[in-house]
Amino acid sequence: MKNRNALVCKVALSIPRGFVATYGQVAQRAGLAGAARQVGYALHALPGNSPVPWHRVVNTHGQISRRSDPGPEVEQRIRLELEGVQFDARGRVLAHYFAWRRGLE
């Protein structure tokens, strides 16, 4: 269960504080291109005390993805705002905070 998961963690850890990245971008960087879903699953499986900045990963719309438990959803928003990340009225992270632009790299 390591590899895939470890790779995802590694990429997540490379996201600069105060910035965010999409599941797709993380997947791409982890060598799991096209399997963004797996990134979501991998992060979902992380223990709550994990040092991995899972909150810096959002969906392609720059929004915090809906999940079964609303709790983590709120926590993610808090943690990001704590790092200075701002959201627009629709709950999307402003493009300015994306660590890596799409198509770039």
Place this chain on the structure above:
DNA sequence: AGCGTGACGCAGG
């Protein structure tokens, strides 16, 4: 071993 499900993403219409 098959099947549904899910923190996703992209191409079409």
Place this chain on the structure above:
DNA sequence: ACCTGCGCCACGC
């Protein structure tokens, strides 16, 4: 901008 379908792949039943 909105909705739909399809691809992806690990997990649990």
